[in-house]
Amino acid sequence: MKSNELLLDAFGRIHETVARTLEGADGETLVRRPAGNGNSMAWLIWHLSRVEDAQLSSVAGLEQVWTSQGYAGRFALPLPERDTGYGHSSGQVDAVKAAPELLLAYYDAVHRQTVAFLTDLGDDDLDRIVDRRWDPPVTLGVRLVSTIADCLQHVGQAGYARGLHSAPQA
Template sequence: MDAFAVLADAAHRPVDSANALVRGLDLDALHARPDGKGNSIAWLIWHAGRQLDSQVAELTGRDQVWHTGDWASRTGIHRDDQESGFGDDDGEVESLRVSDPSVLPAYLSAAVDSLLHHLEEIDESALDDVVDTRWDPPVTRGVRLVSVIDDAVAHVAQAQYVRGIVADWSIGY
């Protein structure tokens, strides 16, 4: 398995998990925040997609799929176009609502598709390109891609945990 196949497999995993997570989920559970704190399932899946989408767009110089796919209208989440949830306060988390749970993994999937399209355009040596010199050591394209995938996995896993609390659900591991 080459580096691109590994990245592609890893990138698809949070999408598969998010699809299973929202299946049969009612809107109350989707927007519930355990003990009225933390992040809802809706917010976590939305943020998983937004962070991945915005960072891949920055890497590629292309527009975010949030814009090109009209995801604000499709999700009903009308926030500033550059917002991805970083730094959201309780009110911002609480106000994030969608009417169809399945639209959230669909957006995450579209963001992953953008990442996969980027992988199709580059050769393996491009994974070593330095893309961010603000860190020590500087961040390479490969490290950034692993980072955005890891962040999506972490947020979907958090959403799974929340579902277990608010909807008495287990993914059966």
């Protein structure tokens, strides 16, 4: 297996899990915050989509899907256009509301851009330095793995939040 095939599989699993997590979710489920202050499903799916979009478009030298395909306008969130959710306050988490169809459409578009980038990626490309602000500098391979880890954590949290909503209350 080539490294790009492994990466395509990992990002594909995120894609499948996002779709499965959103399937049949209603508006109330999407905005419910575990314990009243945890991150909502809508925020988690939006955030992981923004993270993948921002990270992959940066290393690929592409414009983010969020802006290039008009998702910033379609979501119409009261947040700065380049916001990805890092460091959000409770009020900012509450501000992220969207229908499951819109959340999935955005992630689908991000995933398509990710797949297009990874398809022709060679093993040697993974050693390319993409961020010199760290010591040691971050390679493309490290950035891709950290993006996968972040997105998998957040989709898992979204699934957990959904399960809490459907579980009987004691």
